[in-house]
Amino acid sequence: MQPDGSSNYAAAFSAGLLAPSAAAPVDVAGPGGRSAGRRYDVYRNNVTVSLINALAAIYPAVQRITGDDFFRAMARSHMRRTPPTSPLLFAYGHDFPAFIETYPHAAGLPWLADVARIERAWLDAYHAADAAPLAPAALSTIAPDRLANVVFTPHPATRLVRSTFAAVTIFAANRTTEPTGRIDASTAEDALVVRPDFDVEVRRLPLGGAIFVASLIDGRPLGEAAVNALDAERQFDLATNIAGLIEAGAFTSVTSGHPS
Structure with a gap:
């Protein structure tokens, strides 16, 4: 079944984007009605990478402190718990500092969440009205x-x-x-x-x-x-x-x- 432009299709398509184990929606099909599961997986991976990269751009100090692998694992966990609500990537991640406070692997860095809050405030100040x-x-x-x-x-x-x-x-x-x-x-x-x-x-x-x-x-x-x-x-x-x-x-x- 091809996309019909309905909100039902959009909801079905987006439902599994942040769930790596979810199967491709049944309504997603390739040319000639063939299964598009592999294409959907590629798209899902691209979405994941884009959101992690967005957080890395917003929180460079946090990433430098933790290291790339730690940061990307933490960002991936946050992304799956808190999906974006805006199409603007710079608007994503307002609740990332609060997530860091609850992230068990960051417990040894109790000041990390406040560093993230400063980075978020920096970006919000950058985009504030003149x-x-x-x-x-x-x-x-x-x-x-x-x-x-x-x-x-x-x-x-x-x-x-x-x-x-x-x-x-x-x-x-x-x-x-x-x-x-x-x-x-x-x-x-x-x-x-x-x-x-x-x-x-x-x-x-x-x-x-x-x-x-x-x-x-x-x-x-x-x-x-x-x-x-x-x-x-x-x-x-x-x-x-x-x-x-x-x-x-x-x-x-x-x-x-x-x-x-």
Whole structure:
């Protein structure tokens, strides 16, 4: 039986693509109605390879850390559990970091999932909408008694990834071809992912910076965000963090509120 364009045929055709032991659908036939099982197997293998290659392109640091064979086996397991839902390959693999956390063979690399989260955030920032960053002098035009109530609008590319491991250092060391030295993975690091001047950057946030950024992204006013950061980390430096975030292009505008 030849394809009739119906959704039933499409569903039958795709059902076995990610199941290597599944037989070719009965409706799939070659010229003259001959069996197309071998052709279907070739196509199925091509789909598998394409999805694994897509994950490898999205997560190059993870692949470098684990090695090609380990990565491809892990990617294959993920692919069979979580098939793509979009025809765009760059959109595939959002849940790969969460899968890594549950992948038993990666248990000896507890920081690997957070490295993957930074890589995913990097790609999402790359594809985010464009917007002009906040001008460095924007806060100077706001009256001092209104500063605590200022609300920041995050840039569409801004992402925050928190980790109890040295995920930023590990990520940076493995996104190059240079040899990596010994890294103490036990030091917590939080990543700010931004895209100033159209180039994606991953920056390690200073003490208290992640809570401060998270509060601002959540729409909390500047004063409340600063209190949240200071409550969590007494060494939090408000001026340094604000200057760093504006220089990084993490926000696009501010709204001046009324003094409380």
